Amino acid sequence: MDEGSQGRLCCLDNNHTHFILVDDGTHGCYGVEIPLRTRLEKFISEQTMQRGGTAIKIPIVCVVLEGGPGTLDTIYSSMCNNTPCVIVEGSGRVADIIAQVANLSSSKITINLIKEKLQNLFSESYDSFTEAQIIMWTKKIQDIVRMGSLLTILREQKAGDQGMDVAILQALLKASHNADHNGQENWDHQLKLAVSWNRSDIAETQIFTKDWTWKPSDLYPSLTLSLIEDKPSFVRLFLERGVSLAEYLTWDTLTELYNNTDPSSLIHSKLEREATVEGSKEVVVSTIELHHVSHVLQDLLGDLTEPLYRDAKRKQRTLGHVNIK
Structure with a gap:
């Protein structure tokens, strides 16, 4: 320079x-x-x-x-x-x-x-x-x-109570709420912002209002985001608003969740190793499948568990045999 x-x-x-x-x-x-x-x-x-x-x-x-x-x-x-x-x-x-x-x-x-x-x-x-x-x-x-x-x-x-982070979120919600298009896409955007800020209180008071009717399935994308980003208050809020885990947790959804685990977590490192071992000896990690999860659980629990998820070659990809509560 x-x-x-x-x-x-x-x-x-x-x-x-x-x-x-x-x-x-x-x-x-x-x-x-x-x-x-x-x-x-x-x-x-x-x-x-x-x-x-x-x-x-x-x-x-x-x-x-x-x-x-x-x-x-x-x-x-x-x-x-x-x-x-x-x-x-x-x-x-x-x-x-x-x-x-x-x-x-x-x-x-x-x-x-x-x-x-x-x-x-x-x-x-x-x-x-x-x-x-x-x-x-x-x-x-x-x-x-x-x-x-x-x-x-x-x-x-109000600066001490509200904070800059909340002021920025409020500004985004205010602008989005008054946008020309105020349909499902707009409300989804507002909810995803609230999840990103981890403000379930704001979602409850300013997004889940009488201005828009939410079906349980409308909450699935934000529930996925909440699970991946470890936002339990939002998971609790979505369950209270009628989301059924038995309907939400499809084979593909669960696969998506396991592919987005925290890179620093034990389960992530074990799943990554399992997927790599099965794929090749190179340092190329394939997509994590549910049978990889089953192998890791067996490795951790030994003889105390039977295979939870069947092999990926099965054509019928459902979770009907898994007890989800």
């Missing part, structure tokens, strides 16, 4: 695991990367992740702490592309201006009001702002407040 040509160095936030730095190649012009970044965020939000045969769209949220005019442009651009925003009240400047006017109607968000807020929160740089800039910023703030379904304010008095 040519450090001689670099500007002032800054430390990256250690609360994040990865960073994507966006640059369109333009020199000497502030904020030109915002449209490119917004398009990238839009593209990412349309992709899906697969876990245990269950797909979930990648959630994208714009989190705003403090910020200046460039941050206002970022918020506006993100929300125009249907990306929900979480504004942290008390962090300063633009974040505080939006937090303070978020509950007002757009007609009450006047140029004079924004001028007053700017003077209070941008005292050192206020004199450099032109009338045209203030008018433009006022219009953008009005539009941001109008898009209320995409705007979530993390209030100072």
Whole structure:
């Protein structure tokens, strides 16, 4: 790295695991990367992740702490592309201006009001702002407040109780709940988000409402996700809502679950070894089948058990002979 040509160095936030730095190649012009970044965020939000045969769209949220005019442009651009925003009240400047006017109607968000807020929160740089800039910023703030379904304010008095993680989940649920398409796919998406956050309380109060009727089979994908990710509170919730394990646990479902066990677990290492031994001596692990599970159980329990699952060559793949309670 040519450090001689670099500007002032800054430390990256250690609360994040990865960073994507966006640059369109333009020199000497502030904020030109915002449209490119917004398009990238839009593209990412349309992709899906697969876990245990269950797909979930990648959630994208714009989190705003403090910020200046460039941050206002970022918020506006993100929300125009249907990306929900979480504004942290008390962090300063633009974040505080939006937090303070978020509950007002757009007609009450006047140029004079924004001028007053700017003077209070941008005292050192206020004199450099032109009338045209203030008018433009006022219009953008009005539009941001109008898009209320995409705007979530993390209030100072609630920050300790709610937490940033819950605020982000609430923002995603709020945006999804107010989306144009509010059918089964949308409700499934909300439930998968709640499972990912491990918030069964939010699922119970905000997703399992009178607004949508859930059949037990509708819960199968999220139940699979809950079992794979070890979310017992959700498993309990789904059972309370009528899911029958005898109907849910088909041969294919159980195979899927065993193929997604925790890589660090004993059962995973034994199943992986069993599948590899049967397939070949190479380090290529084949798909884990239920007869592999049966062999591992016999290995662990010895003569105390008979084969639980028949060989994979059997054509009729049912669990009728297994007692599931």
